[in-house]
Amino acid sequence: MKYCSQCGAEIVVRIPDDDNRERHVCSSCDTVHYQNPKIVAGCIPAWEDKVLLCRRAIEPRHGFWTLPAGFMELGETSLEAAVRETLEEANARVDIQDLYMVINLPHVDQVYMMFRSRLLDTEFHPGSESQEVGLFTQEEIPWDTLAFATIRETLRYYYEDVREGAFRTRAGDILRNENGYRFILHSGDRS
């Protein structure tokens, strides 16, 4: 960020008077341009004992498999965002059930919100951001070519809950380290 989006003057990085951290502030009109984490909303579309996955046609992780998910837009709820992303990426219609996983990714300033959902029919086909869309049983899931750690953790807990016969909402963090990442569950595990 170099220029003020309100007046076009140059931006300086400084701590505003009533604040305690550095912000991008306009050198002319003093507008403070806050930056905040973004929400990625998506779902686990279930059909019998299978889930729908999309093979990515875009970067990052082109060619890898993912659950339908994407950035939440202004004016919508996280549930609406999950439904829209599933339609855009897989042309698939879902009935959203519970909020299932909330995962913080502080190294990329994202928070994932993944819902459980029921696929309403099997008339899906790849949207422009997917090269392939398909249904997978637990054994068929391409665990080694999943696109993101968030997707791996969501599916891992999902099948753990399928086995237990009960689903619960979980929240946790994915923290990058030298070996890849660490997943820290801080809410929702069995007590």
Added chain:
Amino acid sequence: MKYCSQCGAEIVVRIPDDDNRERHVCSSCDTVHYQNPKIVAGCIPAWEDKVLLCRRAIEPRHGFWTLPAGFMELGETSLEAAVRETLEEANARVDIQDLYMVINLPHVDQVYMMFRSRLLDTEFHPGSESQEVGLFTQEEIPWDTLAFATIRETLRYYYEDVREGAFRTRAGDILRNENGYRFILHSGDRS
């Protein structure tokens, strides 16, 4: 948004080639300036049968009571944001328990994430954004002068769960209408 924060040229509102909705796009360097909902993270600090509330010293809702909560910052998790906001607004130290409420507010492009927490001691005092901080039993809560619908719904479910003796994570929407608002729970209720 009038000027490009990357190059300072004028912004136009148009649908980019590979997109399906209007964005703020630079007329010179073509940078797309996406805007997304923000996360407000906070908690219910519990001490025996009481919860900690803060009386707001800032707008909006100056003078009204709220649970400690505020915008999540870059580089932190929602749990860390809730702890930080509680320290800033009430100088109170908490041990975060479960994620408790996730509430979409599409009319203001916010998503609230409220956690249950245990207050670690009673050495709290108002931060710069609060004029008063105190502990309240369910009967003492100033229900008529709570600052936000999110706080009212969170406390309402909290005491319902206290009575039931079991807490569960819930997700829902607060939708504005001519009579005020409607709360739609879409996840986590008793079945």
